[in-house]
Amino acid sequence: MAKKTIRTIPQERTPMGEQPPLVRARNFEEVSFGYTEEQALREAERCLFCPDQPCMEGCPVGIEIPSFIEQITKSNFRGAYDVITKTNLMPAICGRVCPQEKQCEGVCTVGKGLEPVAIGRLERWVGDRAIAEGWSNVPYIQSTRLRVGIVGSGPAGIACAADLAKAGCDVTVFEALHLPGGVLRYGIPDFRLPNEVIDAEVANLRRLGVKFECNTLVGRLFTIEQMVGEMGFDAVFIGTGAGYPTMLGIPGDALNGVLSANELLTRCNLMGGRRFPQFDTPVPHGKRVAVVGAGNTAMDAMRVSLRLGAEKVYCIYRRSRTECPARAEEIHHAEEEGVEFHWLTNPVALLDNGKGAVRGMTCVRMELGEPDDSGRRRPVVVKGSEFDFEADLVVFAIGTNANPIMGQTSGLALNKWGYIATDETLATSIAGVYAGGDIVTGAATVIEAMGAGRTAAASIKAYLGLRDQGRPYAPEGSSSLFGIDTRERNFVRVRTGEAVTP
Numbered sequence: 001m002a003k004k005t006i007r008t009i010p011q012e013r014t015p016m017g018e019q020p021p022l023v024r025a026r027n028f029e030e031v032s033f034g035y036t037e038e039q040a041l042r043e044a045e046r047c048l049f050c051p052d053q054p055c056m057e058g059c060p061v062g063i064e065i066p067s068f069i070e071q072i073t074k075s076n077f078r079g080a081y082d083v084i085t086k087t088n089l090m091p092a093i094c095g096r097v098c099p100q101e102k103q104c105e106g107v108c109t110v111g112k113g114l115e116p117v118a119i120g121r122l123e124r125w126v127g128d129r130a131i132a133e134g135w136s137n138v139p140y141i142q143s144t145r146l147r148v149g150i151v152g153s154g155p156a157g158i159a160c161a162a163d164l165a166k167a168g169c170d171v172t173v174f175e176a177l178h179l180p181g182g183v184l185r186y187g188i189p190d191f192r193l194p195n196e197v198i199d200a201e202v203a204n205l206r207r208l209g210v211k212f213e214c215n216t217l218v219g220r221l222f223t224i225e226q227m228v229g230e231m232g233f234d235a236v237f238i239g240t241g242a243g244y245p246t247m248l249g250i251p252g253d254a255l256n257g258v259l260s261a262n263e264l265l266t267r268c269n270l271m272g273g274r275r276f277p278q279f280d281t282p283v284p285h286g287k288r289v290a291v292v293g294a295g296n297t298a299m300d301a302m303r304v305s306l307r308l309g310a311e312k313v314y315c316i317y318r319r320s321r322t323e324c325p326a327r328a329e330e331i332h333h334a335e336e337e338g339v340e341f342h343w344l345t346n347p348v349a350l351l352d353n354g355k356g357a358v359r360g361m362t363c364v365r366m367e368l369g370e371p372d373d374s375g376r377r378r379p380v381v382v383k384g385s386e387f388d389f390e391a392d393l394v395v396f397a398i399g400t401n402a403n404p405i406m407g408q409t410s411g412l413a414l415n416k417w418g419y420i421a422t423d424e425t426l427a428t429s430i431a432g433v434y435a436g437g438d439i440v441t442g443a444a445t446v447i448e449a450m451g452a453g454r455t456a457a458a459s460i461k462a463y464l465g466l467r468d469q470g471r472p473y474a475p476e477g478s479s480s481l482f483g484i485d486t487r488e489r490n491f492v493r494v495r496t497g498e499a500v501t502p
Contacts, residue, residue, distance in 0.1 A: 095124025154182025286393025
């Protein structure tokens with residue numbers, strides 16, 4: 001077969017069908033339809049199977065991207081699923097919500113001359129096919145009788161639980177809310193990530209033997225110290241995320257009609273508020289909704305507001321579109337659906353309608369100065385640019401802080417921002433307790449949280465003395481017994497003969 005080059009592959013990126021903007025803006029059905037088999041096969045042909053594989057370097061969990069795409073080109077779709085699930089049990093989720101344009105696709109060799117290979121769309125297609133056909137990968141698991149507790153069932157906790165279950169640990173995941181999934185379920189609307197997809201991926205974890213205990217708020221019902229003490233867990237991983245909302249702290253932010261994006265999305269996504277009164281969850285409604293912020297959570301809040309019946313939805317952001325942290329696809333979809341963007345605009349006060357409710361904002365114009373610590377140009381107030389902006393619902397989506405419960409109820413060391421302090425192995429100040437994801441780094445992506453969960457799982461296996469086939473052992477300076485490093489806790493059943501009485 002002739003070697004593929006940039007000139008011989010399909011030149012155009014394969015488009016993916018989606019609902020018309022004016023139709024989808026009034027329903028919660030998934031926006032994108034996903035690839036057909038024919039489209040997936042065509043897009044897979046655009047991969048050059050580069051020997052240096054930069055896309056793998058760009059993936060936080062190290063999916064063997066060229067290998068799974070090669071299996072698609074051979075119509076070995078189950079083989080593609082097998083390749084992906086060696087490192088990622090949630091392809092249908094990650095294919096939908098990961099910022100591929102900043103990770104694997106951002107370094108794709110094809111992308112240097114053409115549009116990059118649609119790696120995320122291909123991953124989603126494989127994941128969706130696996131769900132439709134009931135595929136799952138459950139390896140033979142030899143029990144170690146070691147118990148591990150996971151706090152939080154978001155992407156970090158799920159990834160950690162999967163790796164430890166495969167290693168033979170008895171894994172229990174504790175979730176504060178009534179359904180597993182963490183931010184995947186409460187933070188991302190159905191039109192981006194349907195709950196049925198989350199349920200299917202969680203079911204694969206249950207097949208591995210992972211147990212979920214919902215409605216369990218660790219730190220209130222019991223503490224981390226109790227988990228590694230009287231409750232008998234050999235190790236604990238904390239992946240509770242950073243869902244404590246940030247508010248601007250400006251005059252008027254305690255008025256009725258002012259809330260965080262976390263609250264709005266949780267009420268709609270997890271608690272069924274979008275189907276009120278069928279679900280007894282009231283959701284604030286506004287005719288003119290202003291969302292402050294321009295990340296993915298802000299985009300979700302704006303698009304949810306449209307679907308709840310808002311007549312006008314505005315994005316208020318103090319930087320320009322160039323510095324906007326949301327995925328390009330999410331901005332594009334929001335614009336198509338009718339969201340009005342006000343760049344270089346910052347609220348300085350919220351206005352009272354005289355009855356304790358918000359009626360608008362006083363804003364100032366901004367201009368961009370020198371880059372700050374984030375590498376983005378710092379916004380600077382334009383003097384004398386104050387103006388009033390009408391809105392009857394204001395939603396803050398300007399970031400999150402660490403949930404303080406872990407720090408308040410345990411002896412865990414925290415950093416100056418209140419996040420859990422860890423070393424490079426993600427070990428905390430309490431022996432046997434590890435942490436990762438947003439509760440350590442602050443807000444990040446789903447796939448980065450999963451990467452942290454897998455790193456923590458590898459560290460926990462080393463702490464428990466379990467062989468990790470993905471990591472080489474360095475026996476220098478250690479002793480061995482029958483050729484096995486004595487630091488490992490490998491258990492082998494020994495059958496002995498019984499004396500027979502004549």
